[in-house]
Amino acid sequence: MKMKNRVLFYNLFAAILITSLMTMLGCSGGGSGGGSAPVANSTVQGVSRGVVTQLGTVTVNGVAFDTTGTTITMEDSADTALKLGMVVTVNGTFSDSTHGKATRITFSDNLKGPIAEFSNASSSMTVLKQKVTFDSKTVFDDFSMKGTGGVALGQMVQISGFTDPNGTIHATRIERHLPDWTSSTIVELKGTISTMSASTFTIGGLTIDATGLTLPAGIGVGSFVKVEGTIQSIDGATLKATSVSLRKEGIENEDGDKNQMEVEGIVKNLSGNTFMVGGTLVNAGSLTLAGIANGVKVEVEGVFANGVLIASKIQIENAVPPTTVPTAPVASAVGGFNQATISWDGVSGATSYNIYWSTTTGVTPATGTKIANVTSPFVQTGLTAATTYFYVVTAVNSVGESAPSTQVSATTTSAPTVPATPIGVSAVGGANQATISWAAVTGATSYNIYWSTTAGVTPATGTKITNVASPFVQTGLTAATTYFYVVTAANAVGESAPSAQVSATTASAAVPPAPTGVTAVGGAAQATISWTAVTGATSYNIYWSTTTGVTPLTGTLIANATSPFIQTGLIASTTYFYVVTAVNAAGESASSIQASATTNATPVPPAAPTGVTAVGGTNQVTISWPAVAGATSYNLYWSTTTGVTPATGTLIANVTSPFIHTGLAASTTYFYVLTALNAVGASAPSAQVSATTLAPVLNGAALYAANCAGCHGALAVSEKRGRTAAQTQAAINNNAGGMGFLSILTPAQVQAIATALNF
DSSP states (O other), rough: OHHHHHHHHHHHHHHHHHHHHHHTTOOOOOOSSSSOOOTTTTTTTEEEEEEEEEETTTTTTTEEEEEEEEEEEETTTTTOSSSOOOOOEEEEEEEEETTEEEEEEEOOOSEEEEEEEETTTEEEEEETTEEEEEOOOOEESSSSTTTTTTTTTOOOEEEEEEEEETEEEEEEEEEESSSOOOOTOEEEEEEEEEETTTTEEETEEEEEEOTSSSSOTTTTTTTTEEEEESSSSTTTTTTEEEEEEOOOOOOOTTSEEEEEEEEEEEEEETTTTTTTTTTEEEOTSSSSEEEEEETEEEEEEEEEEEEEEEEEEEETTTOOOSSSOOOOOEEEEEEEEEEEEEEEEEOTTOEEEEEEEEESOOOTTTSEEEEEOOOSSSSSSSSOOOOOOEEEEEESSSSOBHHHHEEEEOBBBBBBOOOOOOSSOOOEEEEEEEEEEEETTTTOSSSEEEEEESSSSOOOTSSSEEEOOSSSSEEEOOOOOOOEEEEEESSSSOOOOOOOOOEEEOOOSOOOOOOOOOOOEEEEEEOOOOOOOOOOOOEEEEESSSSSOOOOOSSSSEEEESSSEESSSOTTTTEEEEEEEEETTTTTTOOOEEEEOOOOOOOOOOOOOOEEEEETTTEEEEEEEEEEEOEEEEEEESSSSSOOTTTTTTOHHHHHEEEEEEETTOEEEEEEEEEEOOSOOOOOOOOOOEEEEEOOOOHHHHHHHTTTTTHHGGGGGGGTOOOOOHHHHHHTTTTTTGGGGGGGEEEEEEHHHHHHHHO
């Protein structure tokens, strides 16, 4: 079991890594945790649950799905087409981050009933005792006026949206249905049972009277159900049920595990790095949860494995910087053995919460002991037995801290208590196995699973599997068989009541199909083999050879490979041939189509640089050259003597083109050769090039002032104005007027003085 779970983990890690790489290669969009998108020119099977934001090519969670040939399932026969604002589940393939092909789209509403209360001021209404909120993005359809202008009490409406931890439905679509409500109209509600006694239970503030009906096996507190029936008034507190059925909240994962999943909804049951979105358990791993709290609307992308969505990106939806402090939380506290559990409802806009506690009533933030940055539920341990503790909770955002909640209290027990019933239980069938998952229960030290192939399993009738952890994979099951499960939480005191029953059907015993999309790419002493995941496969084998026509009989086996697989230690300049097979409990598939890859040739030093040039300047030379294939650096060798080589020249290492050689003498010729280098070594030197630095620029006026002005006056009034260089040089040579001392001047300096005199 440990080895199988380890293999599943490694496969899952590889899938997440590939998703992350695909994001870096071109996924658009932002988020608090990173992104994911299929690689271009490939398709990835997946499932997406979210709001329809565009029709034609149906757009959900930013992906436009081609619906040609798509099976569209509408739970209510009155719904005849997909519409904007509907929350749907799309099964299909993703071709890139914004395009996909839908094979099936499923729509199921939240409720259908009459409007009992309505307020534009609070952007809310009440239907079947359920609070419904709306905003500027909510689609209002089939009313007499646009938006909320045509809304009236008693109108029959169908609502689609997301339910938060408080049971409030945040509507994405509100559609009027005619005729309007009467006492004989069949209404409908989906929700989680909060209390239950015999054939009566509650969902939110609505009491369901199911007397006379045969309730589904395993129904209980925490079960997600669909109820149909009648109410006697628009604000009636009791619904007389005509049918009650167990449902799955959130994604119906009928195709088994997916390589990609996108789910949009409201966070609840946040604990550590896990939380629920609808009926889907999300594991955030190491992603940041900044700004995420119970009640926050999010979009999550990732890999669905063993009944859990392993997130690769979490994005907060409609995140708007707050302008006021949050409202005060609504809190509760329950005592346990030397501990107390403090819980509260998520507050819109809150980014963290603080608890203040005392053993004296009347605790406030000023008088209580502070516990900062807590999440609900928070378990305070190390308390004194049989003692009452008092608590208030505050909500915090970037603006500040809310007023405290109403004080709550809890009295610790002198002995530990039995943990609560597990929730969020799911079961997913596979090849001769089923994966059972659930959310952690506060105070539980272990969990038990009870299973049967007959519905209505209980701890008394089921087969017990003790000390399991979520997710748990039960193997060795019969193919094409439905298994039923309940989960209990246990600690030193005892065992909780069983969870709501869940079921999973194992896959038919069939060998998986041959892998497709097999490619092989050669590298330096290695080859990378990749393929598309195969539905129902639990592992893959690679067979290879240096001879074409490789088969499982003739090739060398690489077992339990994952895509992409890198085979190392290969021979340079050699072609390798590969086929891949998929494996599950039923056996091994046929071979894929053969793929081949040729490894790189043995590396050699780069070629000698060509096209090298040198240009002289003032006390410097600029050397340039085009890049050499395979070179990682360049060395320059120089000399003032022609015939320079790497052995005789002065080295300047790691130069880049163009390189400026500075600090040189004027009017001097410099000679250069260049070599290119890589990890293997250096190239032969380039052909020699040379450049001569410029002569110094002479200042004739300064030379005149220093050598001539004492005898002939300032330059502007000099008696020698108009003299040529030849005349001046002759006077110096003949020592005319004692000018022989100026024989130290060079011909260039004499010319500069003559130029200055001829202004």
